[in-house]
Amino acid sequence: xxxxxxxxxxxxxxxxxxxxxxxxxxxxxxxxxxxxxxxxxxxxxxxxxxxxxxxxxxxxxxxxxxxxxxxxxxxxxxxxxxxxxxxxxxxxxxxxxxxxxxxxxxxxxxxxxxxxxxxxxxxxxxxxxxxxxxxxxxxxxxxxxxxxxxxxxxxxxxxxxxxxxxxxxxxxxxxxxxxxxxxxxxxxxxxxxxxxxxxxxxxxxxxxxxxxxxxxxxxxxxxxxxxxxxxxxxxxxxxxxxxxxxxxxxxxxxxxxxxxxxxxxxxxxxxxxxxxxxxxxxxxxxxxxxxxxxxxxxxxxxxxxxxxxxxxxxxxxxxxxxxxxxxxxxxxxxxxxxxxxxxxxxxxxxxxxxxxxxxxxxxxxxxxxxxxxxxxxxxxxxxxxxxxxxxxxxxxxxxxxxxxxxxxxxxxxxxxxxxxxxxxxxxxxxxxxxxxxxxxxxxxxxxxxxxxxxxxxxxxxxxxxx
Numbered sequence: 448x449x450x451x452x453x454x455x456x457x458x459x460x461x462x463x464x465x466x467x468x469x470x471x472x473x474x475x476x477x478x479x480x481x482x483x484x485x486x487x488x489x490x491x492x493x494x495x496x497x498x499x500x501x502x503x504x505x506x507x508x509x510x511x512x513x514x515x516x517x518x519x520x521x522x523x524x525x526x527x528x529x530x531x532x533x534x535x536x537x538x539x540x541x542x543x544x545x546x547x548x549x550x551x552x553x554x555x556x557x558x559x560x561x562x563x564x565x566x567x568x569x570x571x572x573x574x575x576x577x578x579x580x581x582x583x584x585x586x587x588x589x590x591x592x593x594x595x596x597x598x599x600x601x602x603x604x605x606x607x608x609x610x611x612x613x614x615x616x617x618x619x620x621x622x623x624x625x626x627x628x629x630x631x632x633x634x635x636x637x638x639x640x641x642x643x644x645x646x647x648x649x650x651x652x653x654x655x656x657x658x659x660x661x662x663x664x665x666x667x668x669x670x671x672x673x674x675x676x677x678x679x680x681x682x683x684x685x686x687x688x689x690x691x692x693x694x695x696x697x698x699x700x701x702x703x704x705x706x707x708x709x710x711x712x713x714x715x716x717x718x719x720x721x722x723x724x725x726x727x728x729x730x731x732x733x734x735x736x737x738x739x740x741x742x743x744x745x746x747x748x749x750x751x752x753x754x755x756x757x758x759x760x761x762x763x764x765x766x767x768x769x770x771x772x773x774x775x776x777x778x779x780x781x782x783x784x785x786x787x788x789x790x791x792x793x794x795x796x797x798x799x800x801x802x803x804x805x806x807x808x809x810x811x812x813x814x815x816x817x818x819x820x821x822x823x824x825x826x827x828x829x830x831x832x833x834x835x836x837x838x839x840x841x842x843x844x845x846x847x848x849x850x851x852x853x854x855x856x857x858x859x860x861x862x863x864x865x866x867x868x869x870x871x872x873x874x875x876x877x878x879x880x881x882x883x884x885x886x887x888x889x890x891x892x893x894x895x896x897x898x899x900x901x902x903x904x905x906x907x908x909x910x911x912x913x
Contacts, residue, residue, distance in 0.1 A: 463604070467550050468565045472572055476543055479573040479801050482808030483539055483581055487532035489815040491582040491848065492761050496856040498583055500863070503528055506584070513686045514679030515587075519623045523586045534586045541593040542580070546572045548596040549771065552634075555603045555641065558727055563778050566793050570774035575803040576766035578759075578849055581811055588767055591624035599634040603641055611658060618665060625687050626741040628666045630768050633734060635662055689744050697736075697743030700751060704732040708779075724782060731779045735772025739765075758850035809899055811848035818861060820906050821889070825865035828887070828908055836884030837872040838913065843891045846904055878913035886911050 490499055497506050506527070507520035526533040546568055553564045579585050598617035601610050618634075621627045642655050679686050708728045742748045742765040753762060777796050781789040825831050839858055844850045853874045862869055871881075878886055891898070893905035 479804035486815040487535035495860040567774035579764035595621040697740040708732040731775035738768030
């Protein structure tokens, strides 16, 4: 009976995933994000501050101090103890699995046909955002993303109490990334509308009312528990603080997206289109804007340019919740042109997004090699010593992922790997900030293409006394 039950569930799962574009999705996703697996033991960005040469529990302690729940990095620290490589591998798998979960979700959206669902999934998987996922400290974002979409899929597809309870637990777990407290409105609305299709709200069964009430109270419960058990320490009181200026900026961005969606429909051949087409366009831009709203609110995104910045450093983490909106927007645009051109448009977006990801991926790959070669350069440079104040100027940011800046902690870590020490070293200061010291300007005699082909970046220092 158990075997038959398992076979039945497996057959049901296979049926639910019928139509998923496995081959194309796997190929495009691997070409876009597989670079993260080439040198998976590399540390980036805040990894040097919170992981390098730190006790296993340090990472979780830092997150708890900022007001995140005590389970925020428990899994992360155990994976790091096994090996740095475990996190890039799981990150790669989790984001793809999130795409599978989204496919199950979109199958429950009545105004999307199979082709539109597949378009949305492919764009969702390779949208060129959140390249910051490469850093080990970002695994909590990745975990929240995965749990959130799995919970959403369970919520709208499974009617039994056990499935509902599991969805509630996974949603609550995902709230450890606080932007999901805002984005939670989307699956909640989807679930409520799914119920409304089956019954008039006034005549909802008592069980459905209770489920809606529990779901509505879930983020409130998280916020109350945070205030009691894991509130931020004094130095992090303003961390994730809601600001009026940020809220106004987020609302303005909403208005801009609304105007664009309205204008797009007016100039398209479908300006007299059905309510379903209007609903799709409005939902697409609204979900995109709402995914950015929490980051506007706490001023992580200080302006609109930050949303589209090419030289984004690790600010791409603030675009974590945009892939669904991007996928739906591209699909909406495709529905507003003639059918023969729709596949060409989607192919153009897919090709463009994949090329952008490949370029940024090669930057991160070169960044990984750069850290090794810079360490050796520190080892060979005489002014890098325990009595020196050093100003580090990087003229080779083309070799840094998303043109990122090396933080002081990263520079100190690389000097340490060179078996040296310095009095101080900073990548964000000038000679005016030190009384006696040296400016070491990192340069290269290699082009991007030759560095990529040879994996030798041709790094050298130009040194001047401050």
